[in-house]
Amino acid sequence: MPKEQGRKLIAQNRKARHDYHIDDIYEAGLVLTGTEVKSLRAGHANLVDGYAHIRDGEAWLAGVHIPEYTEGTWTNHEPRRERKLLLHRGEILRLIGKTKEGGSTLVPLALYFKDGKAKVEIALARGKRSYDKRQALAEKQSKREMQRALSRRSSGKD
Numbered sequence: 001m002p003k004e005q006g007r008k009l010i011a012q013n014r015k016a017r018h019d020y021h022i023d024d025i026y027e028a029g030l031v032l033t034g035t036e037v038k039s040l041r042a043g044h045a046n047l048v049d050g051y052a053h054i055r056d057g058e059a060w061l062a063g064v065h066i067p068e069y070t071e072g073t074w075t076n077h078e079p080r081r082e083r084k085l086l087l088h089r090g091e092i093l094r095l096i097g098k099t100k101e102g103g104s105t106l107v108p109l110a111l112y113f114k115d116g117k118a119k120v121e122i123a124l125a126r127g128k129r130s131y132d133k134r135q136a137l138a139e140k141q142s143k144r145e146m147q148r149a150l151s152r153r154s155s156g157k158d
Helices: 014-019 034-041 090-100 130-155
Strands: 008-010 020-028 052-055 060-061 083-086 104-114 119-129
Touching: 008 020, 014 104, 014 119, 020 060, 020 090, 020 104, 034 104, 052 090, 060 090, 060 119, 090 104, 119 130
Parallel strands: none
Antiparallel strands: 008 104, 020 083, 020 119, 052 060, 052 104, 060 083, 104 119
């Protein structure tokens, strides 16, 4: 059987990019049970309420919902259990220092398979104020309008 290649996206937290200023992004492995992996391979996961924290020198992912595997038996997993993140010691120490500063949190951005292994992209992020969100939306709308104008001009409709 050929080994899986590339990156297969399972779930993405689009709301995180809207609600937070992203400072740094880290890729971490996940410690999962068999039924969790099968559920992820089926493409089921929800990152919206998820967050990461550091406890006793280890990184943990909490609040992420991986539904029970439909074909599972009594060995099925709990959908919202905490899952251990696999990071290098230096990365964990850096994250401890940055989150202790205050105002920073660890938010999952994406959950995916990379070369057959489950990975999560976590971001060191600071919360946005409401006026920051409005400004970001205004910039996004102006970019869209410029793109529309350019595409109309290039297609000759103007």
